[in-house]
Structures are given as structure tokens and as C-alpha cells.
Amino acid sequence: MIHRLTIPTKYAGLHDITNDVQAVVSQSGTVEGLCTILIQHTSASLTIQENADPSAQRDLEQWLNRLVPENDPLYTHTAEGADDMPAHIKAVLTATTLSIPIDAGHLVLGTWQGIYIWEHRSKPNPRELVIHTT
Amino acid sequence: MIHRLTIPTKYAGLHDITNDVQAVVSQSGTVEGLCTILIQHTSASLTIQENADPSAQRDLEQWLNRLVPENDPLYTHTAEGADDMPAHIKAVLTATTLSIPIDAGHLVLGTWQGIYIWEHRSKPNPRELVIHTT
């Protein structure tokens, strides 16, 4: 079954969508199966990461910002803003699709795992997800 | 259903395979479902990236080449050529498998998304893909 979800991001950084995706799984009625998520953008991406301590998420963001800074003289693709080319690179280094098994109606994530959209642009954006359950 | 596809790469860098994968999906007759692609190599990889402006792809390639240069004194695995160890590292940082939902017979990619083989070796290579549709 195909489901579509629009997540309005609020800022650059990680946005927890675990509950949104679980709601889709619950609505689908899938008891045992597989949930695949695709984000239809190349300047935002997906990741599964620690959901407990906010300092871990902050360090992840800061570390990636330092690895892929704005205004790198290497960039020639600059017409869409200083945050655009770094956003594409960050998307390539993380994930555009994720597949998560479903058991007893629930995404089988580990205790400390959450599913995140990683917004790489500075401004808020409505981000489109396509979710397949089987 | 399992399909096999050989893509002859022409140079190091991104090769758009969106139409090739869509042709496999169309041929499979899948209306709603999931398409999973695996590249059977460790010195080339897969990515979903911007298909509009060639400058974005060029910057991606240049950025990754700078992050993972040839002839790094750290490398001990040098017997297969100066481009081999960087190729394995680049493959690890990008993707070896991708899963893309299918709706109304089409891969549900975003407007600006294309599917790419990223050839990390300098010479052309026939690259083997295995595609599963369900």
C-alpha cells in the first residue's frame, strides 16, 4: 500500500518523524511486514538515530555542518543559495530511502532509535514522503 | 520478480539510470509496489540525486574526490591501483542498495530526483545491477 505524508520542517536539522510513520503503519493494518520510506527531495534526507539525548543530535548536526560548510570555493552550483550545494552533499552522505521491518503492528526499531528527516536547507520546507507498507 | 541489468559506465562520476530502472518496472507490470536495486560492486555505488543542474553533480563529484583523494599515505591496499581504495571508501559513504516505491506503474521519485550509478574507478566498467520488484 502507498501512503503520502507531508512533513513541514521548521529549521535546519533533525526532525523526529517516528510517530508519523508509525501512524501510517497502524492505519495500514499491517501486522508483520516491511515499511519503506522515501523522501522526494535532494536537499533533505532521512536517518535513523539516537532519540534520547538532544546533545547527540546537536553534535551530529554541528559535525556535518563543519564537514560540509557553506561558501566552499569548490562549489560552482551557487545560484540557489549558499545552503543549497551543502544540502545536496549532506543528502548523499546520509539516506534517501529506509526500510524498516514491522512486527506485531509496530516498526521494530531499537530502544534508542528514532526516524528523522534531516532538513539541510536553512528555511522551513514542506517535505514529501512516500511510504510503502507490505 | 528478479531482473538483472548491466550498465556500462563510461567515466568516473554519476550515470543517470532512472530510465533503465523505470523500463524494468514497466516490463514487470507492477502497478503498486516496491522496487529495490542492488549494485553488485564495492567500487561503484548508488545514489538518488538532483537531475536538473549539471553543476550540482559536478560539485558532488569534486567534493567527494577532495574528501577521499588518491595516494593518501594512510592506504595500505594499493595493489589494485591508486583509484581502488578511494573507490571502496566512496562506496561506503553512499549507497549499495535503494528501495523506491512504485505507484501507478511509476517509480515515485520527486520532481528533481534521478537514480544514479556513481562510478568510482577511473576506467569504464560493466556494472551489474539486481532489481527486485514486488
Place this chain on the structure above:
Amino acid sequence: MIHRLTIPTKYAGLHDITNDVQAVVSQSGTVEGLCTILIQHTSASLTIQENADPSAQRDLEQWLNRLVPENDPLYTHTAEGADDMPAHIKAVLTATTLSIPIDAGHLVLGTWQGIYIWEHRSKPNPRELVIHTT
């Protein structure tokens, strides 16, 4: 079908789990289909990489250790040990889920491909995998 597997890692670095995953596929009786693996942790991850020359794996580990060192002054998430924040970053740069087609009862990996758990913590850990076959 959902399967659970515990892999005790022995040290930081790559652990080949190809045979363990193939055993699950064989036991499931799947002839043609898809195998999805999720690792339920955020300080260890998955990758598909070269299984032939140990020097390639050693260089991968050394390269990633240099890119993401311990005791980086950027880190504020330090309460869980010097190896914890690097572990989260390394997990984000590699993979938490992998989907591999199955044909004739076997994972269709390339000749030189193995499936690995990449332990990013210094100490051994029992790592939990959830495997979905269909």
C-alpha cells in the same frame, strides 16, 4: 517473515555476517524475494563491502577513524565515553538498513561483496538484527 539475530561483536571494526544472514534466508525457505536487515543500534551500523583483501577493510576502518576522531572539541555529548559520539556519526555516514534481493534461495551479492556489521564502540557488544524476508 520476521527473524531476530544477535551478533556478539568482538572489537571495533567490520564483522562479516554474510553467512549468518544467508542461514536465515535458507531457513525461511524463500526462493525468490527480498531480504531486509535492520540493526537496532545507533553506535554500530551495516555496510556491504569487499570481502577479499583484509587490507581494504583495515584501510576503511582507519580512514573513518581519522575522519571522525575521538575527543573532538566539537563534541558536547561526552557522558557515554570518548568513543560514543564518533560512533553515532559513523553510523549516520554508513547504513542502518540494507535490502538485498534473493534469487534461487541465495542473497544475490556480487563476487567480492560481504555484509558487515561495523562496530563503532571500542568494547564488544551483543548487536541485535531484525531480518525481514518476503
